[in-house]
Amino acid sequence: MSSTEFRKDLFADERDDTLKEIGKPTIRQDILGHVTGRTKYFDDHLFDGLLHMRAVRSPHHHARIRRIDTEAAARMPGVRRVVTAKDVPVNLNTLLSLINFGRDDEPLCAHDKVRFLGETVAWIIADTEREARDAVAQVRVDYEPLPHVLDVEEALKPDAPVVNEVYPNNTFDYHGKYDHQKLRFGDVNAAFARADHVIEAEYQMSPIEQAPIETCGAIAAPEQNGRFVCHTNTQALFFSLGTTAKLLDTPSSRLHFIGGTAGGGFGGKVDSIVEPTAVLGAMLTGRPVKFAWDRYEEMQVGAPRGGERWRIKDGVMRDGTIIAREFTGFFDSGAYMRLSPYAIIKGTGHLPGPYSIPNVASNVYCVVANRTPATAMRGFGITAVDFSIECHMDRVAEAVGMNPIELRILNAYRDGDMKAHRRKAKNTALIECCQVAAGKAGWSISADAMAQSSLRGGGLGERGAIPETATDEEGRIGERRAGRTRDTAPSRQPTGRVPAGHAGQAVTAAPVQNPDMEIEIERIGHRIAAQQGAAPAPRAPQPPAGQPTPPRAAPPAAAPQSSYAPPPSPQATAPTYQQPPAPTPPPAPTPPTPPAASEPYKPEQPFSRGVNRPGTSRFLSGTRRR
Amino acid sequence: MAIHKGRGFACINYPIGMNLGGDPAQALVHSTPDGKFMVALSAIDLGQGMKSVTRQIASETLGVPVEDVYVDTADSDTGPHDMGSFASRGTHRVGNAVIRASAEARKQMLEAAAEELEVNASDLDTDGKGNIHVKGAPSRSITVADTAMAAQFKQGRTLAGRGIFLIPPSDADAETGEMTPVTCFAHAALVIDLEVDDETGDVEVKEINSAYEVGRALNPKLVEQQLIGGAWMGVSHALYETTEPQYPKRDHGPQDFNTYLMPGPGQIVPHNIAVLERPAEDAPFGGKGPGEMCANPVLPAVANAIYNAVGIRCDRLPITPEKILRGLRANGGARPQQVR
Numbered sequence: 001m002s003s004t005e006f007r008k009d010l011f012a013d014e015r016d017d018t019l020k021e022i023g024k025p026t027i028r029q030d031i032l033g034h035v036t037g038r039t040k041y042f043d044d045h046l047f048d049g050l051l052h053m054r055a056v057r058s059p060h061h062h063a064r065i066r067r068i069d070t071e072a073a074a075r076m077p078g079v080r081r082v083v084t085a086k087d088v089p090v091n092l093n094t095l096l097s098l099i100n101f102g103r104d105d106e107p108l109c110a111h112d113k114v115r116f117l118g119e120t121v122a123w124i125i126a127d128t129e130r131e132a133r134d135a136v137a138q139v140r141v142d143y144e145p146l147p148h149v150l151d152v153e154e155a156l157k158p159d160a161p162v163v164n165e166v167y168p169n170n171t172f173d174y175h176g177k178y179d180h181q182k183l184r185f186g187d188v189n190a191a192f193a194r195a196d197h198v199i200e201a202e203y204q205m206s207p208i209e210q211a212p213i214e215t216c217g218a219i220a221a222p223e224q225n226g227r228f229v230c231h232t233n234t235q236a237l238f239f240s241l242g243t244t245a246k247l248l249d250t251p252s253s254r255l256h257f258i259g260g261t262a263g264g265g266f267g268g269k270v271d272s273i274v275e276p277t278a279v280l281g282a283m284l285t286g287r288p289v290k291f292a293w294d295r296y297e298e299m300q301v302g303a304p305r306g307g308e309r310w311r312i313k314d315g316v317m318r319d320g321t322i323i324a325r326e327f328t329g330f331f332d333s334g335a336y337m338r339l340s341p342y343a344i345i346k347g348t349g350h351l352p353g354p355y356s357i358p359n360v361a362s363n364v365y366c367v368v369a370n371r372t373p374a375t376a377m378r379g380f381g382i383t384a385v386d387f388s389i390e391c392h393m394d395r396v397a398e399a400v401g402m403n404p405i406e407l408r409i410l411n412a413y414r415d416g417d418m419k420a421h422r423r424k425a426k427n428t429a430l431i432e433c434c435q436v437a438a439g440k441a442g443w444s445i446s447a448d449a450m451a452q453s454s455l456r457g458g459g460l461g462e463r464g465a466i467p468e469t470a471t472d473e474e475g476r477i478g479e480r481r482a483g484r485t486r487d488t489a490p491s492r493q494p495t496g497r498v499p500a501g502h503a504g505q506a507v508t509a510a511p512v513q514n515p516d517m518e519i520e521i522e523r524i525g526h527r528i529a530a531q532q533g534a535a536p537a538p539r540a541p542q543p544p545a546g547q548p549t550p551p552r553a554a555p556p557a558a559a560p561q562s563s564y565a566p567p568p569s570p571q572a573t574a575p576t577y578q579q580p581p582a583p584t585p586p587p588a589p590t591p592p593t594p595p596a597a598s599e600p601y602k603p604e605q606p607f608s609r610g611v612n613r614p615g616t617s618r619f620l621s622g623t624r625r626r
Numbered sequence: 627m628a629i630h631k632g633r634g635f636a637c638i639n640y641p642i643g644m645n646l647g648g649d650p651a652q653a654l655v656h657s658t659p660d661g662k663f664m665v666a667l668s669a670i671d672l673g674q675g676m677k678s679v680t681r682q683i684a685s686e687t688l689g690v691p692v693e694d695v696y697v698d699t700a701d702s703d704t705g706p707h708d709m710g711s712f713a714s715r716g717t718h719r720v721g722n723a724v725i726r727a728s729a730e731a732r733k734q735m736l737e738a739a740a741e742e743l744e745v746n747a748s749d750l751d752t753d754g755k756g757n758i759h760v761k762g763a764p765s766r767s768i769t770v771a772d773t774a775m776a777a778q779f780k781q782g783r784t785l786a787g788r789g790i791f792l793i794p795p796s797d798a799d800a801e802t803g804e805m806t807p808v809t810c811f812a813h814a815a816l817v818i819d820l821e822v823d824d825e826t827g828d829v830e831v832k833e834i835n836s837a838y839e840v841g842r843a844l845n846p847k848l849v850e851q852q853l854i855g856g857a858w859m860g861v862s863h864a865l866y867e868t869t870e871p872q873y874p875k876r877d878h879g880p881q882d883f884n885t886y887l888m889p890g891p892g893q894i895v896p897h898n899i900a901v902l903e904r905p906a907e908d909a910p911f912g913g914k915g916p917g918e919m920c921a922n923p924v925l926p927a928v929a930n931a932i933y934n935a936v937g938i939r940c941d942r943l944p945i946t947p948e949k950i951l952r953g954l955r956a957n958g959g960a961r962p963q964q965v966r
Contacts, residue, residue, distance in 0.1 A: 236710020
């Protein structure tokens with residue numbers, strides 16, 4: 001049926017295939033636990049007196065909350081506590097505030113108004129989940145429905161309702177200046193004017209559920225000394241811990257988060273909503289509290305992969321060379337920002353896809369509407385635009401009458417090509433992937449296309465240069481809402497020029513803090529661009545495992561191998577993998593002789609984890625505690 | 627009424643690691659008294675194999691058997707900081723942190739062994755089977771277990787290491803979008819063969835042939851699992867899934883797996899994969915992390931194959947039978963792509 005082959009023949013000279021453990025199909029450390037049902041997930045931690053928390057959710061897309069009447073709910077059987085927004089110490093956050101990105105825009109619990117169908121307006125904590133659900137149904141909320149907007153482009157219109165007052169223009173504010181993220185490289189308008197074909201189309205990605213088998217959930221319980229333990233299936237332990245500390249206004253030292261094993265994530269377990277909610281419940285009741293989404297909540301309230309709309313316009317020459325590509329993108333962020341504005345920057349850095357195109361422009365909008373907030377999902381920021389780009393490539397191939405694989409190879413980026421985000425491509429392999437996939441499928445491509453290589457021809461002339469770039473200042477924050485800007489596509493009337501060659505410094509990894517933390521260069525198993533020529537000096541702290549030399553110093557299209565600076569080799573054209581000279585470490589200081597010890601401790605058998613207690617049920621995979 | 631065969635192509639690249647950096651990962655490694663190594667992390671294993679790949683990385687870097695390494699994650703009281711498992715950062719960021727922590731622990735281990743063997747630590751090497759020997763003189767050796775014992779009980783030395791890996795945060799330019807988005811990219815190309823039934827609008831994907839370039843397959847089985855599972859997800863995204871069938875209207879949203887459509891086990895498509903490995907220079911042993919990118923090329927390749935089969939451009943996902951039947955009606959029937 002299916003088959004997998006490892007093409008060790010390709011790029012063999014850049015790789016050392018004699019590593020001892022890396023590259024081996026070692027069985028997973030945790031797989032026996034998974035397949036025998038012994039692995040502990042968050043919900044396998046058992047607590048006596050566990051309480052259950054359920055959310056009261058908005059039935060409206062957009063409504064003002066006039067009043068919440070919880071009296072009847074509080075009198076329901078088994079109810080321990082009704083929780084509302086006023087119980088949340090700091091009820092405003094944005095996920096990426098942990099890395100200083102964006103403004104706080106989202107409450108854990110709505111208080112003044114609800115902004116999407118299903119938003120939390122209160123919680124019930126009860127002895128059983130059934131009792132919590134019954135009490136949720138008894139909470140009376142007096143709503144004043146407000147006009148709502150669901151479509152991203154409708155939300156950009158001047159008369160659209162303001163969804164989230166923190167972003168009153170219904171867009172994320174980029175760099176304190178624009179209502180979108182720009183990408184400008186060369187001059188697309190000039191290129192469209194001389195192109196043989198201009199090909200335009202619009203693509204729409206649907207919202208998609210991450211659909212893990214295990215829904216988002218957490219159990220929190222008081223520990224000693226005023227601490228709280230939280231068992232969670234988060235995808236980001238310290239994201240969830242930091243978010244909880246902020247929302248609940250508590251030092252992070254009071255929080256003990258335990259996770260590490262999730263029943264699927266795919267991006268849907270980053271948002272850190274269940275963790276602060278469960279810990280809040282434990283703080284308010286002094287009891288263990290579980291808060292977990294049911295399948296409906298996972299699918300309709302939990303954040304999906306957001307819808308994305310992309311318009312692409314290509315300028316193409318008769319021979320299939322793409323000379324210009326323009327994007328207009330709309331990210332459907334939902335009512336709150338979460339991770340979408342960041343994904344747009346990721347997506348912008350990805351444009352124009354894996355191709356060498358000399359003129360590229362893009363405007364991408366992060367749009368707020370009365371919709372379930374979107375979040376990460378496998379391929380975040382990339383999946384939808386790749387769908388759009390690759391469907392568009394097929395349109396281009398048809399327009400110029402070319403084999404679609406040959407069209408990709410013709411336009412593919414190669415080592416040393418300048419990318420639209422103004423950094424040189426390196427370590428590319430698109431052409432080889434195209435050739436191998438075509439071969440496997442028996443889809444014949446020309447001998448010329450088969451002869452191409454990612455290693456050759458990149459960075460030559462225009463391909464490696466940063467062109468003079470047309471810029472504009474359209475789409476300043478607030479202009480669209482004021483009716484002064486309508487067009488969403490990159491400007492047709494550029495007002496500025498950035499000179500050719502303009503680029504800043506590439507950012508590379510922080511150096512190791514201690515040379516002992518650096519693996520020996522001959523043990524990393526692949527070639528790196530580091531110190532060729534001169535013998536490696538004493539290994540002072542320096543970029544790890546071979547950071548590329550700063551781009552400024554990159555040789556201008558001299559070597560076809562471009563960004564790789566192979567170790568000196570007799571063969572000038574085809575460098576082969578060589579063991580670099582071993583570094584000479586400083587002489588090891590002679591340690592003082594330790595006092596003679598009696599026979600040191602030595603276990604008779606290797607350590608094994610865990611104990612089997614007689615009398616314990618083999619089917620009880622939990623920690624029972626009070 | 628007929629079945630139409632179609633073939634579509636797509637190729638992609640994928641950025642590895644959190645865009646624009648600023649996402650550190652840390653690791654701590656220490657030896658038990660008898661020379662087994664514990665790796666403490668806060669990374670999350672979502673099923674992608676985080677624990678296993680970091681275990682193998684630690685084993686390779688330390689130079690000890692993989693059975694002697696155990697990964698413990700994620701307890702915020704004992705595991706050092708890590709941003710999380712997303713943005714294709716697990717293998718790249720955490721893997722690099724584990725290399726650094728293991729390298730430091732190895733350095734301590736070799737120094738302890740050097741003292742026992744009365745040689746210079748730089749003259750020592752490991753055999754990956756639990757022994758440390760003098761380079762070129764395999765008989766002059768000591769076991770890792772004896773080294774750990776001596777280090778702890780005779781020399782008063784820990785065999786431990788710390789590691790952190792950080793791409794410092796940077797920004798995108800407001801005017802040009804200039805940025806250093808990530809430090810390496812994975813690649814893929816893929817051919818879909820499928821059939822479209824012009825009576826029912828049903829699409830059946832028959833075969834996938836693909837090439838994925840992953841830097842280095844740190845564990846070939848984990849790579850294979852990701853690629854086969856990812857292709858399944860790609861087919862599902864292309865043809866079945868959405869939480870909002872009437873997007874942007876929110877009506878008729880599925881609430882469970884009875885109404886949220888996905889292909890079943892019987893619809894897993896035969897998939898012939900070629901794995902290419904071009905190591906990335908700042909990735910752990912060159913490995914880029916194949917998990918996130920592998921569904922991406924499937925979506926457009928399916929759309930392109932449907933156009934090839936019946937001449938309908940389906941630019942709005944998912945490509946449901948309804949959309950195909952409406953397209954056929956608008957086109958006056960199937961119009962297979964002529965030449966290409």
